[in-house]
Amino acid sequence: MANRSDTKTRILDAAEKLFAERGFSETSLRLITSKAEVNLASVNYHFGSKKELIRAVLARYLDVFMPAAANAIVAVRQENADASLDAIFSTLVAPLLDLNQLRAEGTTTFLQLLGRGYIESQGHLRWFITTHYGEYLGLFVNAVAESAPHIPPAEMFWRLHFTLGTVVFTMASADALTEIAEADFGEHNDIEAVIRKVIPYLSAGVSVPLTKDVI
Amino acid sequence: MANRSDTKTRILDAAEKLFAERGFSETSLRLITSKAEVNLASVNYHFGSKKELIRAVLARYLDVFMPAAANAIVAVRQENADASLDAIFSTLVAPLLDLNQLRAEGTTTFLQLLGRGYIESQGHLRWFITTHYGEYLGLFVNAVAESAPHIPPAEMFWRLHFTLGTVVFTMASADALTEIAEADFGEHNDIEAVIRKVIPYLSAGVSVPLTKDVI
DNA sequence: GTCTATATATAGATAGAC
């Protein structure tokens, strides 16, 4: 079978596409295996359960993205110890776009999966991400915190979650939003354009002075 | 049956609580009817289907909130034609908190439902909201646009959706986030505190100058 | 309007032959 990848990969490829488009709980194993043209029982043979398939799909991206993002952040801060918030966020653009070389539509798929993962799961994906990739997340949080030293930690906690929400929701709805923008404003946006639009929004929100500081 | 509201209301009350906590597709009619202590078949008798029950739950809040929010915005703009973005967003706080008088935990429940509605549904709730409450939404969009006249319409479209994402995600996760903030920072936040934290973040993001305008 | 009983569909998971 020359032109046919192995069953495990076929399942992962079909699953990630469907999960990104429709969400996890709206995607049945039957739908995945029929798109992948493999037998239904092979999912449980290769992955054990649907939950573990979901984690495997996410891990395939996170294992590539997280180290790349961490390296990029370390590099930019070595060059410039006072890198701006905008610079920190912008550092993530290249690692994100590199995912397109991993797989077609890799960037969009990854961000949508991440969005779905944080929104949908009743905790098991949040837990999976924070325990398996916690050091990378910590590195990122530190970089942001030090770029906005006037924001106290508790406030920063909230603002980073606001940021997570913005990104996650935008990416989960990215397809719909680009379609509307095209229809209503004649704008043509790919995923990079959307990412570049959201960065100034995020930086401004994260670094805005506390209300009580404003006179 | 003195101390027992009618079946329809009992279903709505149980459903809104469960939908807000767990999401729509993770909440079965069986769970709703058992919490409401009514018969399973009564849902279909009173509402026809689960989809229509979901819409009824949302409508009960939107019919109260939307006119109140619209009035508040009209009022603040009559007082001050150049109301700031922060003032526009802050105008919504009172109508939101008034929902607590409608029902216990009304504000939280409403915002979480709204979040779930935009995130989960494959379009039917977005459609329901925009067609039934479109004029109110338009009024709000206009008020924001005129408070940030330096932002062109296409960009404003994106930023308002970023804002929607921030709010919706934050509110859907509000319970988890307040718990973490309590454990990690000893902070005690009710829903009003969270709303007041998010407003400066949103205003800053929506009104930040376009990158190309910055020299 | 409310109930029991059930129709119907679809899900995840597994046993056992090949």
Place this chain on the structure above:
DNA sequence: GTCTATCTATATATAGAC
């Protein structure tokens, strides 16, 4: 490793007695 067949659970929805 891959298949067919099936188990088991759970879902929405409805028919029909009361």
